[in-house]
Amino acid sequence: MHRLLLLAPLLLFAVGCGVVPTAEDEATDAAREVARKAGERLYGQRPRTAEEVGRSASGIDGVEVLRLTGTSTHDGDGVDVVVRTSGSAYAEWRDAEEVVVERCFSVRVSPRTEWREEPRDADCPDGPPLVFAPLPEPPPLPYEELDAKLPRVPEGGRADEAAVRRTLAALDLHPAIRTEVKAIGGRVGVLLSLPGNGFDPQDCLLARVAPGETAVWSPTRIQRMPGEGGCSVTSALNRLGPPH
Numbered sequence: 001m002h003r004l005l006l007l008a009p010l011l012l013f014a015v016g017c018g019v020v021p022t023a024e025d026e027a028t029d030a031a032r033e034v035a036r037k038a039g040e041r042l043y044g045q046r047p048r049t050a051e052e053v054g055r056s057a058s059g060i061d062g063v064e065v066l067r068l069t070g071t072s073t074h075d076g077d078g079v080d081v082v083v084r085t086s087g088s089a090y091a092e093w094r095d096a097e098e099v100v101v102e103r104c105f106s107v108r109v110s111p112r113t114e115w116r117e118e119p120r121d122a123d124c125p126d127g128p129p130l131v132f133a134p135l136p137e138p139p140p141l142p143y144e145e146l147d148a149k150l151p152r153v154p155e156g157g158r159a160d161e162a163a164v165r166r167t168l169a170a171l172d173l174h175p176a177i178r179t180e181v182k183a184i185g186g187r188v189g190v191l192l193s194l195p196g197n198g199f200d201p202q203d204c205l206l207a208r209v210a211p212g213e214t215a216v217w218s219p220t221r222i223q224r225m226p227g228e229g230g231c232s233v234t235s236a237l238n239r240l241g242p243p244h
Contacts (some may be wrong), residue, residue, distance in 0.1 A: 023091040023099040030087025035105035035119035038063045038083060042109045046199050047074045053109050055132040057081050064129035066104065075076065075204045080108025082122050084129070132148035138194050139174035146192070147216040155212040158186040164209055181208045186211060189236030196226065 021029075023079045038060050042053060050068045067082040088100045105119035149167050153159050161183040168179055168190070178192040187210040196202035201224040207216045223230025 003200040022026040023089045023096070025081050026089035026099060027087040027099050027101040030089060030107060031085045031101060032087070033120055034062050034085035034087065035083055035103075035107060036116060038085075039109075039113075039117055039119060042081070042107065043113060043115060044199070045111050046197065047072060048079075049073075050079045050107070051132065051194065053079045054130060054204070055083060055135070057083060057092060057107070057128065058132055062086065065132075066125045066127070066129055068130065073109050073112060078108055078113065080123060081107045081109060083107055083119075084124055091140045096241055135200045138203060140177055141170055141177065141192055141194070141203060141218075142173070143205060143216060143218070144189075146207060147214075148210055148215050150190075150207060150216070153209060153211045157211050159183065159188040159209040159211070159235045161188050164190060182233045184237055187237055189233045190236065191236055193231050196231075198226055201225050206231075206233075206236040208236050 022138075023050050036059060041060055049072050050058075051071055053073065054065050054068045057063055062085055064084040065081060066084055067080075069080040070076060070078055073079050078215060079122065082104055082129075082176050083106075084100045084104045085101055086100060090096050090098055101126075104122045104124040106122040108117065129233050146167075149171070151160065151163050151167065153226060160174075161181060165181055168181070173179065173192070176194060178195070180193075182189050187208060190207035190209070192207075193202060193204035201221050204224060205216060205218055208214070219230035222228060223235075229235060
C-alpha cells in the first residue's frame, strides 16, 4: 500500500509532463549533435566534389562516412552524406551504467543548405566506412634557393628582367608552381604561387630585385587571403607593409 502511495505522485508527474526521455533518447540526441556539428564544418558556398566533401567529413572526430550521394555541392540537390556517429548518456538513478549508441544521419551539403540544419535520421548502410586517399602534399616553395640565386644589382644600376627569368628557369620548379615576372622602373618583381581554393590563404613567395636590394619574402596570412592582393607581382614590386 505504501509503495503504491509513493508511486502515485511519480505517475501523475509523468502523465502531466509527458514521457520522460530515457538514457537511450539522450544518447541519441548526443549522437545527433555530433552530426549537426559536422554539418556546420561542411557548410559553405565553395564548390566541392562529393569526394572532397567526403574526405572533409571523414576527418572530423567522431564521424564515419558511410555513403555519398551526388556529384558536387553545386549540381542538382548537392551532396548527401550519410554519417555514423555515437553518443552516450547515463540514466537518472544512482550507479547507472553508461548507455552508448551508434546512429546514422543524413547531412546535406549544398549552397541552399541552412546554417545548423537538423541532420535527418538515416538507416546505416551495410559495410565499412568509406576511405579517402589523402591529398598530395603541395610542393615546397624554394625560399632559400631563390634568395641565394637571384641577381644582386649595385646601387645606380638596373635590374635585368632576362637575367631574373634565366634564374627562375634554372631552378627547375615543380609544374604546380606558377611564376610571374614584371619589370618597372629598373626593378623586377617575382611571384611564385601555388593554386588556391578561393577561400583559404594562398601559398606564395614574392621577390624583388632592385638596385642595392634583392629580397625574398612571404606575405602575412592576412595579406594572402583572397581579395587582399598579397600574392601578386605588383605586391612584389611595391612591397606591402604590415596589415592595419
